[in-house]
Amino acid sequence: MGKTNLKTELETGLERVEEIIEGYKERGEEGFLIQLLLDIQSEFNWIPREAIARISERLRVPKSKIYRVASFYEAMSLTPAGRHTVQVCLGTACQVRGAPKILDRLEERLRIKEGETTLDRRFSLRRVNCLGCCAMGPVVVVDGNYHGKITPAMVAGILEKYA
Amino acid sequence: MRELRRKIVAGRDLNKPFITLCSGTACHATGSDAVAAAIQEELEKQGLTEQVGVRRTGCHGFCERGPILVIYPEEICYLGVTPEDVPEIVSETIKGKRIIERLLYAEPSTGERSVHEQDIPFYKHQTRLVFKGNLWIDPTKIEDYLALGGYKALAKVLEEKTPEEVLEEVKRANLRGRGGGGFPAGRKWETTRNAAGEPKYVIVNCDEGDPGAYMDRSIMEGNPHRVLEGLTIGAYAIGSHQGFVYVRQEYPIAIANLGVAIEQAKEYGFLGENILGSGFNFDVKVHRGAGAFVSGESSALMNAIEGKVGEPRPKYIHTSESGVWDKPSNLNNVETWANVPLIIAKGADWFNSIGTEGSKGTKIFSLVGTVNNTGLVEVPMGTTLREIIYKIGGGIRGGKRFKSVQTGGPSGGIIPEQFLDTPVDFDELTRLGSMMGSGGMIVIDEETCIVDLARYFVDFLCDESCGKCVPCREGLRRMREILEGVVAGRGKEGDIEMLEEIGEVMKKASLCALGTTAANPVLSTLRYFRDEYEAHIAEKRCPALFCKDLISYYIEPEKCVACLLCLKNCPEGAISGGKKKVHVIDQSKCVKCGICFDVCPPKVRAVKKISGVPVPPPVPEAEREIERRKVRSGGERRR
Numbered sequence A: 001m002g003k004t005n006l007k008t009e010l011e012t013g014l015e016r017v018e019e020i021i022e023g024y025k026e027r028g029e030e031g032f033l034i035q036l037l038l039d040i041q042s043e044f045n046w047i048p049r050e051a052i053a054r055i056s057e058r059l060r061v062p063k064s065k066i067y068r069v070a071s072f073y074e075a076m077s078l079t080p081a082g083r084h085t086v087q088v089c090l091g092t093a094c095q096v097r098g099a100p101k102i103l104d105r106l107e108e109r110l111r112i113k114e115g116e117t118t119l120d121r122r123f124s125l126r127r128v129n130c131l132g133c134c135a136m137g138p139v140v141v142v143d144g145n146y147h148g149k150i151t152p153a154m155v156a157g158i159l160e161k162y163a
Numbered sequence B: 001m002r003e004l005r006r007k008i009v010a011g012r013d014l015n016k017p018f019i020t021l022c023s024g025t026a027c028h029a030t031g032s033d034a035v036a037a038a039i040q041e042e043l044e045k046q047g048l049t050e051q052v053g054v055r056r057t058g059c060h061g062f063c064e065r066g067p068i069l070v071i072y073p074e075e076i077c078y079l080g081v082t083p084e085d086v087p088e089i090v091s092e093t094i095k096g097k098r099i100i101e102r103l104l105y106a107e108p109s110t111g112e113r114s115v116h117e118q119d120i121p122f123y124k125h126q127t128r129l130v131f132k133g134n135l136w137i138d139p140t141k142i143e144d145y146l147a148l149g150g151y152k153a154l155a156k157v158l159e160e161k162t163p164e165e166v167l168e169e170v171k172r173a174n175l176r177g178r179g180g181g182g183f184p185a186g187r188k189w190e191t192t193r194n195a196a197g198e199p200k201y202v203i204v205n206c207d208e209g210d211p212g213a214y215m216d217r218s219i220m221e222g223n224p225h226r227v228l229e230g231l232t233i234g235a236y237a238i239g240s241h242q243g244f245v246y247v248r249q250e251y252p253i254a255i256a257n258l259g260v261a262i263e264q265a266k267e268y269g270f271l272g273e274n275i276l277g278s279g280f281n282f283d284v285k286v287h288r289g290a291g292a293f294v295s296g297e298s299s300a301l302m303n304a305i306e307g308k309v310g311e312p313r314p315k316y317i318h319t320s321e322s323g324v325w326d327k328p329s330n331l332n333n334v335e336t337w338a339n340v341p342l343i344i345a346k347g348a349d350w351f352n353s354i355g356t357e358g359s360k361g362t363k364i365f366s367l368v369g370t371v372n373n374t375g376l377v378e379v380p381m382g383t384t385l386r387e388i389i390y391k392i393g394g395g396i397r398g399g400k401r402f403k404s405v406q407t408g409g410p411s412g413g414i415i416p417e418q419f420l421d422t423p424v425d426f427d428e429l430t431r432l433g434s435m436m437g438s439g440g441m442i443v444i445d446e447e448t449c450i451v452d453l454a455r456y457f458v459d460f461l462c463d464e465s466c467g468k469c470v471p472c473r474e475g476l477r478r479m480r481e482i483l484e485g486v487v488a489g490r491g492k493e494g495d496i497e498m499l500e501e502i503g504e505v506m507k508k509a510s511l512c513a514l515g516t517t518a519a520n521p522v523l524s525t526l527r528y529f530r531d532e533y534e535a536h537i538a539e540k541r542c543p544a545l546f547c548k549d550l551i552s553y554y555i556e557p558e559k560c561v562a563c564l565l566c567l568k569n570c571p572e573g574a575i576s577g578g579k580k581k582v583h584v585i586d587q588s589k590c591v592k593c594g595i596c597f598d599v600c601p602p603k604v605r606a607v608k609k610i611s612g613v614p615v616p617p618p619v620p621e622a623e624r625e626i627e628r629r630k631v632r633s634g635g636e637r638r639r
């Protein structure tokens, strides 16, 4: 990817941030910071530094306050995600059905810890506290596709499906 | 209103066949979308789109066997339906009126089949009041809710009752909060009603942070109008004109269905200005939660609604008097609100006739873990654990032994076998050192290590503690450190006493209920399974053969048939052997992933887990040859 390309990407990205901010300002609701950050998270799959700077400017909220909110919540990420997001459910039901072994296997296979992204940006590994499909446990979700009743031996095969 | 309902009901031909398909999150995950598409396609192909209705409902609760498809008017229930089954269902059952045996429920022990949902033991022993509509309603169609008598209670309240009378009815019903504490809802409503300050807010708590619980989501996804109706009735009684529904953003279907429901309720005049011509105004906003367990606590949740970090406030200020923007705010759990229309429609006396002395009505549990029938279970308060786990849940998976059941989520505790006949209600569970919590019920078998489970909850809470008060923040950290040591074989004398001491301090000195209850998983496991802690500490042994650092995998030479399965599957190349050569695990390379244990054929079972004793030395090279034993593929040789 060339430099100019990156730059336009950043600019269109920031335009989108601008739109999201405007959407909330127009409705004139109070206390929408969390909702706004959630929208940005789902738009970009993380919350870029530039977006935080822009929100701070436009809403006249100190950056520190935005960082505080963004780092508090599980659903918001301050680092960019890989092409594929692997979520391992570690809700209690999956826990007692062997999820820790699945997480171990994923970490060994991808050579990263949960919360990290592989160097080639292919996978991000995240643990989640219950996806509420406990009948399928242990569950691994890759890019929204559910893989249920997983055993450690199945891990490698699942990852291979996602290039 | 009555006229409207009559019209809706009259507009429906009850004899016309229609199909309902469970489309809650769990069935979504097991492929209900693909089944829905296949149904549509097949109906078109067979030219039946006019004659057969299709309705995608919310969660039916029997998630173990989803997606669930029911064919009306006969109410034939098919489980675990795949897109490939659909053409047969349409031609055989819909057209031919013949039942497909293979898709029916079969009782595991007898093989006996059940045609109707209500004949399946999982459903038969339940009492579905709050959850009833889920089987039938398309949550995106208000007409479905109306046809079942929806918004009747609201109309009754607005036409016939004063706010005081409504409040009185709910108080008399002894409705206790379903979100954790079991606080009487009527009393809370009254406090907010009488508190000084305007406007007043009413709030639905659908944060459902308890990992392993999903009944609130299923109500919100499957029957959002019921929650809205309850909330509106509450608002009328309390004198509130603005409501909030706080839903965690991990529940996208719930958020979407709720959004649709609010719009439709406004169109029909059940929400908004001058509701049903009564002059009462009420509006509802949805607030998405961003995933923090502590944000489900009442004062933290109100901070979050204001857009602040969801941290609790000191408890001496009651949110019912000073909550969102310091205004009186009444917060209740989803299931609590969903009970309100029932109480109004059928009366407090009826409600009081169900349940136990101190806990009235039903409760929905999310029955999960190592149980056969995972799913949502609604039973009258006072039903015993045994009935829930065995009669409804079908017992323990894989013929394993029951060890205990965990209730109340991270704030709750563990209940061992000797209390299986305890009637489940708010007070009984608390007496046993656990609690009702929001209704999570996690069944644990003999292969789960109790100490590790305690570590799991402490680890969870450690991450989720907001860190504002010292006892919770530091107490949890210290507990985690100790427990991590114990499960890793670094436990030492005095650890147990230290855990107890920290736990007692946290109970007394923490700011919010996260901290005051955080030690429960540790204290209750110590109460009932102290010997397991002691085995870890004194003998470096994990009795459940679970803790990675305390177990080794070992291949019994006499049993190994040299089938190469474990060798090929070992991701670390830690197993040596060959055709006709006993396999041996190199302990220095083994990462204890357990794959060898899983793949060793059940008839062979040569791979063993051992704990607390040294691994026997590998067989000498000369003796590794398997000669006269006949080796057949797949290792079907000897026991």
Ligand SMILES: Cc1cc2nc3c(=O)[nH]c(=O)nc-3n(C[C@H](O)[C@H](O)[C@H](O)COP(=O)(O)O)c2cc1C
Binding pocket: B176, B177, B178, B179, B180, B181, B182, B183, B185, B205, B206, B207, B208, B209, B210, B293, B294, B295, B296, B297, B298, B299, B331, B332, B333, B334, B336, B337, B438, B512, B513, B514
């Ligand atoms: C750490 C913590 C987390 C909580 N999470 C939830 C939750 O996810 N859902 C819920 O309904 N109540 C939760 N509660 C309980 C709420 O504080 C509050 O008591 C409840 O929502 C009130 O509703 P109820 O009276 O209808 O039960 C939580 C409490 C604590 C201390």
